[in-house]
Amino acid sequence: MAIAEEEQVSALKQKLRELVESIVDRDDYTVHAADKAIHALSALKDLKSTTFHSTNMEHTPVPLHFRCPLSDHLMTDPVILTTGQTFDRPFIQKWLNEVNGVCPQAQEVLSLCILTPNFLLQGMISEWCKENGVDLPKPIFDIHDEQLTEAHKHRLRSLLFKLSLSLSEQKEAARELRQLAKRMSAIRTLFGNSQMVNLLMRPVSIGTASMDPDLHDDLIATLLNISINDTNKRLLAENEKVISFLIDSLKSGTVQTRSNAAAAVFSMSSLDSNKHIIGKSGAIKYLVDLLEEGDPLAMKDAASALFKLCFARENIAKTVREGAVQIILGKIVDHVLVDELLSLLALLATHSKAVEALVNHGGVRFLLDILRENTVERIKENSAVILHLICYHDREKRAEIREEEMANGTLSRLVQNGSSRAKRKASSILHCLGIDESTSHNNPLPSVTINSTSSSN
Template sequence: MHGPWTRGLHTCRIRSSPLQNLIIAIEDKGRKSCSSMATTAENEVSALKQKLQDLVKSIVDNDDYPVQAANEAIHALSTLKDLKCTTPLSTNLDDSGVPSHYRCPLSNHLMSDPVILTSGQTFDRPFIQNWLNRVHGMCPQTHQVLSHVILTPNFLLQSMISNWCKLSGVDIPKPVFDIHDEQVTEAHRHRLRSLLFKLSLSVSEQKEAAKELRQLAKQMSGIRSLFGNLQMIQLLIRPLSSGTASVDTDLQEDLISTLLNLTINDVNKRVFIENESVITVLIDSLKCGTVETRSNAAAAFSSLSSLDSNKHIIGKSGAIKPLVNLLEEGDPLAMKDAGSALFKLCFARENIARTVREGVVQVILGKIVDHVLVDELLSLLALLATHAKAVEELVSHGGVRFLLDILRDNTEERIQENIAVILHLVCCHDKEKREEIKEEEMVHSTLSKLEHNGSSRAKRKASSILQCLGIDYSTSRYTQISELVRVKGTVGLNRTKELQYYTLKTHYVESDGNELVEECSLVNVTINEEENKIE
């Protein structure tokens, strides 16, 4: 099940500063030819030095200098340091021989720790982390201001780079951690303690402190690491501990955004989930607050759900119902974050049942009818459909006919793939619906067309559905052999039902002899043990 839950939707619009434009210009020039790059880079560096000189002079000469001038001077100096310190990550490698898609767009060197931004672009972790710290969450390639700066490891690309290095006789680059990160000084620690203390004072002082904490947590990973203990977290969320109904909305928004930024740190993910107060505050903020507050609360749950152990805890906490409600009622800015959180949570199988009980299938179908987040919600529905209860809900709300109509008229690859996955699971779970799908096929040949014209994944699923329906096209490219493998014992449920876990292994053999095996977990299906097939 492919899902584009990687793009942050609640993107804010800001006016880029001259310094940000200058940094972007330097990075854009870095992707041009080496000869022109050298000349242009020198010009840009000279301009940056001149700007720094002017800023420093204005600060020195004017006792009442603006804070913005100091901030821009700091950023200019940090950028000059980055340009000075950037070096190749592998000493025995001629970068000219590295495939372009293995290079970091920022450093132009072979990536050691590739990560994906919410914009969908991949960079080397230390370089993009430093960029985000300096340029306040703007993607250097798309120039999009990111809703949050959670970095997702690109394990597939990392594996490809590793294999390429072995085949090319090149040392695999060692990951470099925070090579440009600002060091947390005692002054930073003192300032942090002061800000946390201000959260216990008047509302105006709380709002001022929360706004600064939000920026610090966004820009400095060192600051984020200081929140890895329960006491610090309790101080941070203290203004929200009495409930969100009476809290100033701007204060709530800044504190929830701070929590979201802090969840980037993996240690914090574990610490936060152990604190019931954090979960309670996030759940309350899903229900009540500004659009950005509700969206960031959902994004925080999505970030926390990156750890498998957290999925189970969040599922039991009562967060799923307000996430489903936000998906149904929320502003478009919040819906995608709610969907992303639900998608991650449902990789813990017990959370699928919880999510289905809250009526998510009907919500998803309603949104798709309204042409809202069709691609993303079909990905979520494909994951949910591995559970029999989700298929029952889908069938009872007329979802099969609706999906067939979409499949017949839509040519987008990922939408076709996910609908094919869902229909295949319907065939596995519901024998009666096979007839409806078969009737559709006899009239419109929807699946046979997909088998011949779709992506490789869509073709395999279409072929599997056709064989399940007993329709044998002589031109079929695939021969399918399926087997059911029990992966867990039968579990008693309410003393009257039995819950059975199986894996459906499907072997696809192409006409040229290549074989592909796909596995799909099925829950709560009825099995004919003697014939080893789904009833």
């Protein structure tokens, strides 16, 4: 167990001991004290569960980019600092509180201590866990989280009522609802019924075109925060008013509002049934538009949402039809979000229409350049995955790939020095091209044996 975890366990036990003693020793103990004891015990249980799962993962090495640089454990709630580094939320939050806002990697004082959820990485971690039979540990919550009281419930009802009053009162209520839903998991739980969600949607009846931009953004962000609760995801996706509001927000909100709407789509798409509902809603077109038009953070949210949606096969075809392949290639050429967009492109390339679009827009030459010149392991790996799919789906492009291999030995070097997945893909491409892999290993300009019978596996 890491030192940080041991300290947290010790603090939880001490807090629980004090609470239990006060309850046992006093006849007039409060319900609030009992709630706090239950919360501390629950946090201790979650932490024990996390430690148990980490022991289960000893025989399944966690990729380095999925580990928090502070805890060295699999991240459960990855967030990005303004410096661009990603950490697990509870550990970076504790670090920033103790070290006065200094980034642990860049050693820079942060002018803004903003923690932006890294939804794309979170999705990739989730899929890796599924593929490797690893249970993703529950996020570790701070033991000082606020407790839900009757006062909070009354305040929530009051805020929802204010959403039916004047614009200034609606804006004030929406701003506070956004913060409460972000900070308190118990508040998110209270939105687990249709009536509460419909009360939240009251201001939407006027339509987004004439809605105040601040009110619009706060309502969308509230939906995003509510969707963090797993039991709310299905409820939100099956609410036609919510889906319509998300679509309108992706289409015509400010860039920040569109970004939050994309993040909400990503969050809700964790459920397979929601992937189909959202895919049929028309959201994909506007996510692709945001991918093209947004700032880097908005583009990352759009890419994350599309990545998650495209695990439903029919959504890949829709994404390709909306021109995503061309847009992604253009962004990568401009060195924008190369790693994230190549991950999305590797998923899209499992569809023949995406391969066709890649070939038509010069994707083969570009991927070969990346394999030859880029040094980032994951970027090279995804490039090899895409090139492998092209090689097996488009026979005409094999000559171009073979020519590159004869001139530079790019794939042979990848077989020798790449990640295990990149090595497998590069080796398979060489086999498809009829190139003797054993000869290639010892010769930067590999000898070529034309294999006229080679075909797709």
